[in-house]
Amino acid sequence: MESGIECALSKFADDTKLCGSVDTLEGRNAIQRDLNTLVMWADANLMTFNHDKCKVLHLDWSNPTNSYRLGREEIQSIPAEKDLGVLVNEKMNMSWLQCALAAQKANRILDCIKRSVTSSSKEVILPLYSALVRPHLEYFVRFWCPQRKKDMELLEQVQRRATRMIRGLEHLLYEDRLRKLGLFSLEKRRLRGDLIAAFQYLKGAYRDAGEGLFFRDCSDRTRGNGLKLKQGKFRLDIRKKFFTVRVVRHWNGLPKEAVNAPSPVVFKARLDKALGEIV
Template identity: 70%
Template sequence: MPTESITVSTDINRSLGCIKRSVASRLRKVILSLYSALVRPHLEYCIQLWGPQHKKDMDLLERVQRRATKIVRVLEHLSYEYRLRELGLFSLEKSRLWGDLIAAFQYLKEAYKKDGEGLFTRACSYKTRSNGFKLKEGRFRLDIRKKFFTMRVVRQWNRFPREVVDALSLEVFKARLHQALSNLV
């Protein structure tokens, strides 16, 4: 039985093929708008729930985005990282992290705060240099638990500086998170 990643990859590759065959223009503006409307939503829809757990599945989906960024005429021979930067996109790994952290923010501080009280435990930290809103990391015998949403987001959340995690609104958090992720290599 094919994994969800293979199914998504196959469907999206078909969409990319249709775009490549039916659109005469290879201008950045045209391809980026088609990609943003027709392809990227399939790669990101409910990624926190079905997101790939294995490196091979993540690489499979990343290859789809690599192929899509090569369609832009001027960028086709440049490195993938440069193409992403020029198009104003994140890698899918960073996009998954973006989605995870936004969902975590909503569970911790916004719309789902009541539900988030059971999902995350706040760590007691008296350090003044780190972010003041640390979450407690759980310890588990099985590695599979480390890939659950509530576990994978804690380590990332704790790495961000105070000004990112102390945002008062989702819009401010998104802007600061975007800046922080843009600075990550």
């Protein structure tokens, strides 16, 4: 399918995404040429694209919002689209709606558990929550990580509710319930995931792909973990929320023994110990 395609083409199962920069007229024409190429490929292979499922999502505030055609029909332009379970909108500030949808779905599953399961013991409720509910609150969270307190609290309320369902913990404070259950808050779990991903990009399996994502701080300061990253400066708040930016401060605050871990397994153990000491 990608033969002759000029722009970026992403494929997963039966989903195909064509992405290109349109800051010039040539960029717009390249996308249209690629769409024409895809139509010819489909015709040659006796296949068709479902036109009703083909959409155009214009990203960025300054996007010229050009129109495109798939064969003889114009493709509908939309302000937001769900991509592999994550809602993406044209301004890339989708976390608030993603949080609402994730919390809604997770709460429905909690309702089902409450109606269907007679036992409220830790041994029953905790595995059900971990396997059936929490994944909806964390799916692809590296991409849509919530930054507003209102959104973070919306997700945290689901875990608060789940821990209150466990017999004997109903009247304890949320932090005490987490401690007794051996859980982190969802906010701390997101931070943990960010730091594990950073370790993989800096020292682990994705080291080759990580070159250029982070920049070492080559200052003469001796305090710290010995692998300090440089904190960039950005004018727009949305840039500060990207994974490669938001993780830097937390990485620089890790103890030396965690950063120098010889493997991801050892790093996770030392990271959990460090995070356990953070209130």
